[in-house]
Amino acid sequence: MTRLPEGRAILEIRHAVRAWFVARPGPVVVALSGGADSLALTAAAVAETPSVRALVVDHGLQPGSRDVADAAASAARVLGCIDATVLPVDVDGAGGMEAAARRARYRALDDARDGAHVLVAHTLDDQAETVLLGLARGSGPRSIAGMAEWDAPWGRPLLGVRRAVTRAACVELGLTPFEDPHNVDPDFTRVRLRLEALPLLEDILGGGVAPALARTAAQLREDSAVLDDLADDLLTRSRAGRELDVSTVADAPTALRRRAVRAWLHDVGAHALSDKQLRTIDGLLVDWRGQGGVAVGGGPAGARLVVRRRHGRLAAELEWSLRDSGRSGTV
Numbered sequence: 286m287t288r289l290p291e292g293r294a295i296l297e298i299r300h301a302v303r304a305w306f307v308a309r310p311g312p313v314v315v316a317l318s319g320g321a322d323s324l325a326l327t328a329a330a331v332a333e334t335p336s337v338r339a340l341v342v343d344h345g346l347q348p349g350s351r352d353v354a355d356a357a358a359s360a361a362r363v364l365g366c367i368d369a370t371v372l373p374v375d376v377d378g379a380g381g382m383e384a385a386a387r388r389a390r391y392r393a394l395d396d397a398r399d400g401a402h403v404l405v406a407h408t409l410d411d412q413a414e415t416v417l418l419g420l421a422r423g424s425g426p427r428s429i430a431g432m433a434e435w436d437a438p439w440g441r442p443l444l445g446v447r448r449a450v451t452r453a454a455c456v457e458l459g460l461t462p463f464e465d466p467h468n469v470d471p472d473f474t475r476v477r478l479r480l481e482a483l484p485l486l487e488d489i490l491g492g493g494v495a496p497a498l499a500r501t502a503a504q505l506r507e508d509s510a511v512l513d514d515l516a517d518d519l520l521t522r523s524r525a526g527r528e529l530d531v532s533t534v535a536d537a538p539t540a541l542r543r544r545a546v547r548a549w550l551h552d553v554g555a556h557a558l559s560d561k562q563l564r565t566i567d568g569l570l571v572d573w574r575g576q577g578g579v580a581v582g583g584g585p586a587g588a589r590l591v592v593r594r595r596h597g598r599l600a601a602e603l604e605w606s607l608r609d610s611g612r613s614g615t616v
């Protein structure tokens with residue numbers, strides 16, 4: 286373990302990281318971008334636990350990205366990590382560059398973690414932005430509940446720490462973080478929330494808006510955990526092979542029905558359900574006349590997954606178009 290100077294900011298971060306380790310002992314790798322948040326997290330992790338490794342993902346999206354990644358890896362070694370590896374990834378761009386880069390990053394980190402927990406450096410401010418974005422877009426409780434401190438194998442020890450504290454810790458430690466130009470690019474909605482909307486809200490409502498949003502998220506996560514358990518139980522009782530027994534699900538409260546249906550569809554391959562699709566499927570459950578099919582995405586190329594109510598069961602069936610014959614079929 287490394288000895289660090291004892292400034293106020295790094296002590297606060299070490300305290301948060303120590304509490305996280307006490308609750309979840311085990312080997313860790315730190316996901317290091319080279320920014321202030323993950324540099325401060327890396328410094329605190331090596332001071333609090335032995336044998337920390339760092340993983341740096343090179344998305345290869347800007348010229349010189351490999352140099353930035355190499356510099357982050359060297360900083361990790363100087364800080365006392367026993368190993369620091371750069372992981373080059375291919376970003377396919379599907380569904381927007383940012384989302385594709387995130388997918389590629391999480392996949393690479395998961396592949397390289399070798400059984401260890403992965404610490405990511407999201408802060409209280411990241412949490413507040415996530416919640417505000419969710420509220421403003423009318424998202425469901427899952428989005429507004431924000432990110433969890435622990436969502437195996439991902440750990441977020443800094444969710445209670447302000448971003449300003451990680452900046453201050455880097456100054457105390459004499460570290461020069463990488464400043465990602467995207468973090469000040471007003472073309473990104475999240476950047477405008479951070480630089481314009483949240484300061485305006487704090488001006489109107491007084492400081493403490495970001496911690497208040499983070500508290501809301503924490504309360505919702507607690508409530509959601511209970512509802513998720515009840516919905517799991519409902520799903521277990523209503524499963525009939527790959528289908529759902531309508532009479533068992535239909536009598537449950539809406540919040541449980543929706544969660545159970547979402548979990549069932551996730552298992553059969555539909556991972557990105559919109560609120561509208563869920564509502565329509567709910568209509569099939571509670572109204573016996575609901576006979577239509579609801580396409581829910583998922584399925585191999587050329588096919589689509591469709592949910593139908595039939596003979597007291599809800600079934601998710603693959604449908605495909607037989608373009609050559611002009612017919613369609615299901616499996």
Ligand SMILES: Nc1ncnc2c1ncn2[C@@H]1O[C@H](COP(=O)(O)OP(=O)(O)OP(=O)(O)O)[C@@H](O)[C@H]1O
Nearest residue numbers: 316317318322323340341342343387404405406407
């Ligand atoms: N290139 C990278 N290599 C390794 N870890 C990274 C990289 N970029 C980001 N991370 C990790 O993810 C954390 C969050 O980063 P950032 O806020 O940029 O991501 P995001 O796209 O908003 O992430 P998300 O919503 O991941 O889960 C960072 O603090 C760091 O721990």
